[in-house]
Amino acid sequence: MILNKEQLAFKKKLREFAEKQILPHAAEIDRTTEFPWNNIKALAKEGLFGVSQPKENGGLGLDNVCYSIAIEEVSRVCASTGVTLAAHSSLPCGLLSLAGTADQKKKYLIPMVKGEKLGGFGLTEPGSGSDAAAMSTHAEKKNGNWVITGTKMFTTNGSTADFMLISAVTSPEKKTHGISAFIIEKDTPGFTVSQKLEKMGWRGSDTCELVFENCTIPEENLLGKEGDGFKYFLNALDSGRIGVGAMAIGLAQGALDECLKWLLKEKREPIEGADEELKEALLYADLWNGKRIDQQAFQFILADMETEITVARNMIYTAAALKDQGVPFKKEAAIGKLFATEMGMRVCTKAIDLLAPLSGTEEIPLSRFFRDIKACEIGEGTSQVQRIVIARELLKENE
Ligand SMILES: Cc1cc2nc3c(=O)[nH]c(=O)nc-3n(C[C@H](O)[C@H](O)[C@H](O)COP(=O)(O)OP(=O)(O)OC[C@H]3O[C@@H](n4cnc5c(N)ncnc54)[C@H](O)[C@@H]3O)c2cc1C
Numbered sequence: 001m002i003l004n005k006e007q008l009a010f011k012k013k014l015r016e017f018a019e020k021q022i023l024p025h026a027a028e029i030d031r032t033t034e035f036p037w038n039n040i041k042a043l044a045k046e047g048l049f050g051v052s053q054p055k056e057n058g059g060l061g062l063d064n065v066c067y068s069i070a071i072e073e074v075s076r077v078c079a080s081t082g083v084t085l086a087a088h089s090s091l092p093c094g095l096l097s098l099a100g101t102a103d104q105k106k107k108y109l110i111p112m113v114k115g116e117k118l119g120g121f122g123l124t125e126p127g128s129g130s131d132a133a134a135m136s137t138h139a140e141k142k143n144g145n146w147v148i149t150g151t152k153m154f155t156t157n158g159s160t161a162d163f164m165l166i167s168a169v170t171s172p173e174k175k176t177h178g179i180s181a182f183i184i185e186k187d188t189p190g191f192t193v194s195q196k197l198e199k200m201g202w203r204g205s206d207t208c209e210l211v212f213e214n215c216t217i218p219e220e221n222l223l224g225k226e227g228d229g230f231k232y233f234l235n236a237l238d239s240g241r242i243g244v245g246a247m248a249i250g251l252a253q254g255a256l257d258e259c260l261k262w263l264l265k266e267k268r269e270p271i272e273g274a275d276e277e278l279k280e281a282l283l284y285a286d287l288w289n290g291k292r293i294d295q296q297a298f299q300f301i302l303a304d305m306e307t308e309i310t311v312a313r314n315m316i317y318t319a320a321a322l323k324d325q326g327v328p329f330k331k332e333a334a335i336g337k338l339f340a341t342e343m344g345m346r347v348c349t350k351a352i353d354l355l356a357p358l359s360g361t362e363e364i365p366l367s368r369f370f371r372d373i374k375a376c377e378i379g380e381g382t383s384q385v386q387r388i389v390i391a392r393e394l395l396k397e398n399e
Contacts, residue, residue, distance in 0.1 A: 001065075001314050001317040001318055001321060003065070003317075006062070006066075007063075007065050007066055007069065010062065010066045010069055010070075011069045011073065014069055014070055014073035014074070015073050015076075017042075017046060017073075018073045018074050018076065018077045018078075019077060021039070021042040021046075022039050022042065022043075022074055022077050022078050022081055023077040023078065025038055025039055025078070026077055026078035026080075026081070026365065026368070027362070027365060027368070029078060029080050029081070029203070029204035030080065030203050030204060030365075030368045032204075033198065033203045033204055034204060035084075035160055035204060035205075035206050036078065036080055036081045036084065036204045036205075039078065039081040039084075040081070040084060040115075040118070043074070043081070043085055043115065044114070044115025044116070045115070047059070047060045047115070048060075048070055048074075048085065048115070049085070049088060049089065049093075049112065049113055049114065049115035050089075050093070050112075050113035050114065050115070051066055051067040051070045051089070052064045052066065052067040052089075053093065053097070053113045057097075057105065057109060057110055057113050058110050058113040058114040059113045063320070063321075063324045064239075064242065064320035064321070064323045064324050065317050065320045065321055065324065067089065067090075067242075067243075067246075067320065068242055068243075068245075068246040068316050068317060068320045069246075070085070071085060071086050071089075071243050071246035071247055071250065072246040072247070072249050072250040072253070072313075073250060074250065075246070075247040075248075075249075075250030075251055075254075075372075076250035076251065076253050076254040076257075077250075077254065078204075079201070079202055079247055079250070079251055079368075079369075079372035079373075079375075079376075080202050080203060080204030080205045080372075081204070082247045082250060083156060083202045083205045083244075083247060083375075083379070084118075084156070084157060084204075084205050084206070086240070086243035086244065086246070086247060087120065087121060087156035087157055087205075087240075087243075088112065088118055088119045088120075088157060088161075089243065090236065090239040090240040090242070090243045091119070091120075091121030091165065091236050091237075091239075091240055092108075092112065092119030092120060092121050092161075092163060092164070092165045093109060093112050093113060093119060094235075094236040094239045094240070095121070095165050095181060095223060095232055095233070095236045096108055096109040096112075096165070096183075096223070097109060098224075098232055098235060098236070099181070099223050099224030099225075099228070099232050100223060100224075101220075103220070104183065104220075104223070108163050108183055111162075112162075112163065117162040117163060118157055118160055118161045118162055118163075119157065119161050119162070119163050119164070119165065120155055120156060120157035120158055120160075120161035120163070120164045120165070121155070121156070121164070121165050121166075121233075121236065122152035122155045122158075122164055122165070122166035122167070122210055123135070123152075123166075123167050123233050123237075124152065124153050124154050124155070125137060125150065125151055125152055125153050126151055126153045126209075129153075129154075130381070130382060130384070130385050132167075132230075132233070133175065133176050133179070133230065135150070135167060135168070135169060135179070136150055136169070137149065137150025137151065137152065137166065137167070137168045137169065137212065138150060138168055138169040138170070138172070139168035139169070139170050139180060139182060140170075141170075141219070142216075144218075144219050145216045145217060145218055145219060146182060146216070146217050146218075146219060146221065146222060147214055147215070147216050148166070148168050148182065148184070148190070148212045148214075148215045148216075148217065149212055149213060149214060149215070150168060150211075150212050151194075151209060151210065151211050151212070152166060152209070152210040152212075153209050154197065154207055154209075155207065155208050155209070155210050156205055156206065156207055156379075157205075157206050158193055158196070158206055158207060158208025158209070158210050159193040159196055159206055159208050160206045161186065162185070162186050163183060163184070163185060163186070164183075164184045164186075164191075164210070165181060165182070165183055165184075165223065166181070166182055166184055166210075166212075167179055167180070167181055167182075167229050167230065167233050168180060168182060168229075170226055170227065170229075171226075171227060174227060176230040176231075177227050177230070178227055179227070179229045179230040179233075180222060180223075180225075180226050180227060180228070180229040181222070181223040181224060181228075181229035181232050181233065182217060182221055182222060182223060182229075183217070183221045183223055184212075184215065184217060184221070185217075188215055188216070188217060189215070189216070190212060190213050190214050190215030190216060191210065191211075191212055191215045192210070192211050192213070193208050193209070193210055193211075194208075194209045194210065194211045195208065195209045196208050197209065199375065200371045200374065200375070201371035201372040201373070201374050201375035202372055202375045203371070237380055237381060238323075238329060238330050238333045238334075239323065239333070240380040241319075241333040241334060241336065241337035241380050241381065241386070242316055242319050242320050242323065242329075242333050242336065242337070243380070244337055244340075244341065244376050244379055244380045245312070245315070245316040245319070245333070245336040245337040245339075245340035245341065246316050246340075247376050248312070248337075248340040248341040248343065248344035248373060248376040249309060249312050249313050249316060249340050249344070251344050251348060251369050251372055251373045251376070252305070252308070252309050252312070252340075252343060252344040252347035252348065252373070253309055254365070254369055255305075255347055255348045255350075255351035255366060255369045256302070256305045256306065256309060256347060256351065258351060258355070258364055258365065258366060258369075259302065259305070259351050259354050259355060260302070262355055262358065262364065263292060263293040263298075263354070263355075264293060267293050267294070277361075281357050281358055281361065292354075298354065301350055301353075301354060302354075304350070305347045305350055305351070308343045308346065308347060309343070309347060311339070311343070312336070312339050312340035312343045312344075313340075315332070315335060315336035315339055315340065316336040316340055318332055318336070319332035319333040319335075319336045330389065330393055331389070331390055331393035331394070334381075334386040334389040334390050334393070335386075335390055337380065337381070337386050338383055338386035338387065338390065340376075341373070341376040341377045341383065342377065342383060344373040344376055345373050345374065345377060348366065348369050348370045348373045349370070351366050351369070352366050352367075352370060
C-alpha cells in the first residue's frame, strides 16, 4: 500500500521522535523491567495516545494507518513502550469509543485519549485464554450496583492503569450472550493487583494478575448493553491485532536496521571505535574487514528480510485502511497479525545469525528484539487462534 503525503510525513516525524525520545531509555527499561514512565509522558505530550481518535475526543484525528505507523515506529526502538501504547489505545479506548455513553466517554475516554490517564483491558483469566468464553469472573446486580468476583491474568497496564475495562459473566445460561463489559477505576475497594509478572519479553511493560473480590461498582459502569460484552471484546481484539502486527513489523525493521548499520559500519571503518572485547568478536566473525556484506549469500538474507517486512507492512496497512473505510477487517487483521508476528520471529532470528556473535552484546539490541518478538506471537491471540479466525471467516465467505 502506498502511503499518502500526510502518512509519509507522520512516519518521518515519528521516526525522529522515537529515536530522540524513546530509544535512549529502551535498553535500561529492558534491563531493570521498570515501567517506562518517561516514555509514556513523551508519548502523551506528542498526542500519541489518541492518534486515530477524533479531535473532539482530544485525539490527533488521523487514520488507523497512522496509528499503525506510530506503533511500528515506537516498537522499532522499544517494544515495552510500544505495547503499553497499543494496549491502551486499541483495547480500552477502542471499547469506550465503540460502546461508551456520552458520560463514560467524557469521564474515561477523553482523559485516556489526551494521555492524562492510562487504561487496561482484562479478558484473559488463569483458566481461560484462547477460549475466552470459558471465563469464570462474574458480576451480579445488587442494590443498584454491580458486584464483581474473579481473577484476570496477564493484564497489560494492570497496576499502572487508572481505568480497567474487564469482562464478566452476568447470565451464565446465555453463554457468550451472557458476558458483559465493565469499567473499573483503580482504587475501587475489592480490586487488587495480586502479582506483577516477570516476563521474557516486553519486560518494561506492566503485566499483572488482578483479583476482584466482591468489587462493587455503580450500575452506570456497565459498558454498553448487558450481554453484549463478548461481542465488544472480540471487536476490540480485531483492532488490537493491527497494533500487535505493527509492533512485530517495528521489531523486524529494527533488527534489519541493526544488521545494516553494523555490517556497513564494519566495512567502512574496519575496527576503529570498537573496544577490545568487540574487536575480538569482530575479528572472530570476520565482520570487520567487510567480507560478509560483500558476499551474495549474506545479501540474499538481507533481501529476504526486507521482502518479508514489506509484505507484512502492506498487510497491516491494508487491515488498517479497511477499518478506516468502515468495512469488515476481521480476517485481514488476523492474517496481518499472523504473518507479521511469525515474520518478525524469522527476521529477528536471521538478524541474530547474521551478526553472531555480536548479537548478544550490549551494543546491539538483538537479544531484546528476539525476546520481545516472541511475545507478539502470543498477545491478542496466539498464531493458532489467528488461524482459527481466518479459517472461520474463509469458510463463512464460501458457504
Ligand atoms: C505479555 C502478555 C501480555 C498480555 N496482555 C493481555 C491483556 O492486556 N489483556 C488480556 O486480556 N490478555 C492479555 N494477554 C493474554 C493473551 O491474550 C493470552 O496469553 C493468549 O490469548 C493465550 O492464552 P493462554 O495464555 O491462556 O494460552 P492457552 O489458551 O492456554 O493456549 C496454550 C497453547 O495452546 C494453543 N491453543 C489453544 N487453543 C487452541 C485451539 N483451539 N487450537 C489449536 N491450538 C490451541 C495456543 O495457541 C497456545 O499455543 C497477554 C499475554 C502476554 C504473554
